[in-house]
Amino acid sequence: MEREQTASMEDYLEAIAHLCGESKVARVKHISQALGVKMPSVTSALRKLSEGGLVEHERYGYVGLTAEGDRVARDVIRRHETLYRFLSEILNIDSEVAQEDACKMEHAISSVTLESMVKFLEFVLSHPQREPTWLKNFKRYLEQGELPQECLERCVR
Amino acid sequence: MEREQTASMEDYLEAIAHLCGESKVARVKHISQALGVKMPSVTSALRKLSEGGLVEHERYGYVGLTAEGDRVARDVIRRHETLYRFLSEILNIDSEVAQEDACKMEHAISSVTLESMVKFLEFVLSHPQREPTWLKNFKRYLEQGELPQECLERCVR
DNA sequence: TTGACTTGTTAGATTCGTCTAATCATATCA
DNA sequence: TGATATGATTAGACGAATCTAACAAGTCAA
Numbered sequence: 001m002e003r004e005q006t007a008s009m010e011d012y013l014e015a016i017a018h019l020c021g022e023s024k025v026a027r028v029k030h031i032s033q034a035l036g037v038k039m040p041s042v043t044s045a046l047r048k049l050s051e052g053g054l055v056e057h058e059r060y061g062y063v064g065l066t067a068e069g070d071r072v073a074r075d076v077i078r079r080h081e082t083l084y085r086f087l088s089e090i091l092n093i094d095s096e097v098a099q100e101d102a103c104k105m106e107h108a109i110s111s112v113t114l115e116s117m118v119k120f121l122e123f124v125l126s127h128p129q130r131e132p133t134w135l136k137n138f139k140r141y142l143e144q145g146e147l148p149q150e151c152l153e154r155c156v157r
Numbered sequence: 158m159e160r161e162q163t164a165s166m167e168d169y170l171e172a173i174a175h176l177c178g179e180s181k182v183a184r185v186k187h188i189s190q191a192l193g194v195k196m197p198s199v200t201s202a203l204r205k206l207s208e209g210g211l212v213e214h215e216r217y218g219y220v221g222l223t224a225e226g227d228r229v230a231r232d233v234i235r236r237h238e239t240l241y242r243f244l245s246e247i248l249n250i251d252s253e254v255a256q257e258d259a260c261k262m263e264h265a266i267s268s269v270t271l272e273s274m275v276k277f278l279e280f281v282l283s284h285p286q287r288e289p290t291w292l293k294n295f296k297r298y299l300e301q302g303e304l305p306q307e308c309l310e311r312c313v314r
Numbered sequence: 315t316t317g318a319c320t321t322g323t324t325a326g327a328t329t330c331g332t333c334t335a336a337t338c339a340t341a342t343c344a
Numbered sequence: 345t346g347a348t349a350t351g352a353t354t355a356g357a358c359g360a361a362t363c364t365a366a367c368a369a370g371t372c373a374a
Binding site for chain 3: 027028029039040042043044059060061
Binding site for chain 2: 339
């Protein structure tokens with residue numbers, strides 16, 4: 001299951017999947033707004049994705065994903081969501097920055113690393129109190145800049 | 158302190174810094190081997206970096222970093238090292254994959270996220286036993302695929 | 315049903331990063 | 345000291361992804 005799309009094409013697929021999820025249909029203009037590119041760039045990307053069998057697009061009409069395109073888009077979105085959750089829930093990164101970073105890192109992370117990160121989130125956040133103590137302490141550390149005494153004691157105890 | 162270099166140029170700077178660190182000098186051929194590109198690509202990149210004042214390069218001669226080039230390279234390397242440590246020491250990713258992923262993600266991570274990740278590693282690994290119990294349990298979880306009973310008990314206790 | 319507005323497409327330029335093929339410079343050693 | 349191998353550069357092409365400008369199609373309402 002190699003990654004056969006470029007970062008840019010993955011972005012298009014991801015955006016189309018989101019738009020189709022929201023309003024049932026995607027249009028060139030919406031895609032262009034979602035990605036911050038001009039419409040001709042979208043047209044040209046759609047032609048490529050269409051030839052690759054990932055997108056269905058009738059001239060001057062709606063845009064949709066094929067089954068295969070949807071599969072790829074889901075995969076990208078899973079990477080994005082996982083990274084976003086890690087960044088915001090573990091590293092405590094501000095929501096907007098976390099989205100931006102997830103958006104760029106989603107194209108760089110390998111599937112091996114992704115699966116490990118998924119398990120990490122599962123492991124850490126399936127904790128009965130949702131957030132284990134060490135994570136609460138880490139977030140305190142982030143704000144206060146020094147290891148909480150309580151934590152040091154606990155550790156050495 | 159915005160990121161003003163492309164991913165590709167950052168890779169060149171990083172490679173040059175490493176080569177200079179090892180053998181005191183860098184040559185076009187070594188850079189090309191280190192990055193897996195052909196020599197003309199290196200020559201062309203060096204011209205650009207040279208014009209940007211990041212690299213010193215005399216025709217047919219050695220390649221070195223300017224003070225500014227070194228500053229940028231250090232920054233890239235810091236990102237790489239941080240990501241590598243996180244991937245291998247926390248997510249338990251195989252060394253080779255961790256290097257590859259760090260190599261790609263280093264261009265995508267923001268400085269905000271980076272600093273939080275640095276603090277995360279500090280926090281987790283400054284633990285008296287080097288590795289806190291939860292991390293040991295996580296690694297067990299990775300291998301065995303289910304939450305160790307011991308951990309569940311501890312958590313609920 | 316015909317303007318006028320919105321949306322989409324085409325054509326063509328640009329930038330970036332790479333490549334191959336050909337040429338040029340340097341170093342080595344017989 | 346010159347022939348040859350190695351290393352470096354130039355020239356030119358290519359693909360990816362974007363843009364602007366100009367044109368075409370679709371929509372809606374008076």
